[in-house]
Amino acid sequence: xxxxxxxxxxxxxxxxxxxxxxxxxxxxxxxxxxxxxxxxxxxxxxxxxxxxxxxxxxxxxxxxxxxxxxxxxxxxxxxxxxxxxxxxxxxxxxxxxxxxxxxxxxxxxxxxx
Amino acid sequence: xxxxxxxxxxxxxxxxxxxxxxxxxxxxxxxxxxxxxxxxxxxxxxxxxxxxxxxxxxxxxxxxxxxxxxxxxxxxxxxxxxxxxxxxxxxxxxxxxxxxxxxxxxxxxxxxxx
Numbered sequence: 568x569x570x571x572x573x574x575x576x577x578x579x580x581x582x583x584x585x586x587x588x589x590x591x592x593x594x595x596x597x598x599x600x601x602x603x604x605x606x607x608x609x610x611x612x613x614x615x616x617x618x619x620x621x622x623x624x625x626x627x628x629x630x631x632x633x634x635x636x637x638x639x640x641x642x643x644x645x646x647x648x649x650x651x652x653x654x655x656x657x658x659x660x661x662x663x664x665x666x667x668x669x670x671x672x673x674x675x676x677x678x679x680x
Numbered sequence: 681x682x683x684x685x686x687x688x689x690x691x692x693x694x695x696x697x698x699x700x701x702x703x704x705x706x707x708x709x710x711x712x713x714x715x716x717x718x719x720x721x722x723x724x725x726x727x728x729x730x731x732x733x734x735x736x737x738x739x740x741x742x743x744x745x746x747x748x749x750x751x752x753x754x755x756x757x758x759x760x761x762x763x764x765x766x767x768x769x770x771x772x773x774x775x776x777x778x779x780x781x782x783x784x785x786x787x788x789x790x791x792x793x794x
Contacts, residue, residue, distance in 0.1 A: 573722075599780045610684070610771055610785030611723070618780075656722060660780060667739065668783070670715075670722040 569594040571659050573671025581679050586647055588674045590657035591639040599660040600640050601668070602631060604653045611656060615642070644676075652678045682706065684786035686772050692792045693762055701757040701789045705774030712755050713783060714747055715771045723771065729755065730778065762793045 570593040580586045592600075598619040603611035617624045617631045617640065624631050628647075633640040644651055654675050658668040685704045693699050705712050714726040725739040729749045740746070744762075749755040759766055769788040775781040 571722075601782075603785075608787070610773070610787050612785065613782045616782075658723075667725045667728060667736070668723075669725070672722040673720075 569597060569659055569669040571657060571669050571671045573657050573674060575674060576672065577675045577677070579677045579679055580647055582647055582649060584647055586642075586644045586651070586676055586678075588642045588655055588657070588676070589639060590641070590659075590671050591637075592659040592669075593638070594659070595635075595638060597638075597659040600631070600633060601658050601660075602642050603656045603658065603670075605656065605673075606653045614655075647678045649678050649680055652676060684772055684774055684784050686770075686786040686789050688789060689787065690790045690792075692794065694794050695764060696761055698758065698760045699762055699791065701759075701770050701772075701791070703755045703757070703772030703774075703786060705753065705755070705772070706784055707753075709774035709776055709784075710752065711775040711778055711781070711783075712749055713773045713775075714755070714757050715773065716741075717769045717771055717788070719768075726757070726770075759791075762791075764793050767791055767793045 573590045601616035604614045605611040615629050617633050628645045630643040654673045656673050657671040687702045710731045712729040715723040727747045728736040744760045747757045769790050771788045773783040773785045775783045
């Protein structure tokens, strides 16, 4: 089955700086890669996703890049703000009719004012 | 509109007792998922319901775990003879049709087994 590894497990950045979180996946057939943000006491919320037919997607301060050859994808947050502090999860969905998302173990991002 | 709701928000039980966790998905969503999130860990898939199809139970960790979805809407996750290792946050999510549609998560139920 699919295996998703996520790094780093914790990340602290100064407010205004950029943050990058990286994930690798094992199943070359995977074709959908969402990123979720989880705030304390809440369920995860989708913030951006990318499909295997594109290499990059942006939404304001958030971007995701995908390298299918290397089987890794990354989340980039620019101009970080205190409200970006949360736990971020990457996930991957394979293409063999398997409807299960496999999640990474999460990155706790702390923005230092 | 209303999001995914779960009840109870917290549940403390004694080892060996049975517990039932409830999920109300977003109206009109045909897909429903249960996940388990242990402290400091990612989300572990448990079970997936899609319309009237047979559920995908491949993530259930043991036969003490079961789930049903009545009328294609509300779902109940039941854990029998709870063990301390069952302590976790149980998250429910729903999506319009399938896994490539956005999954909307509920706030979770925090289960503590003493």
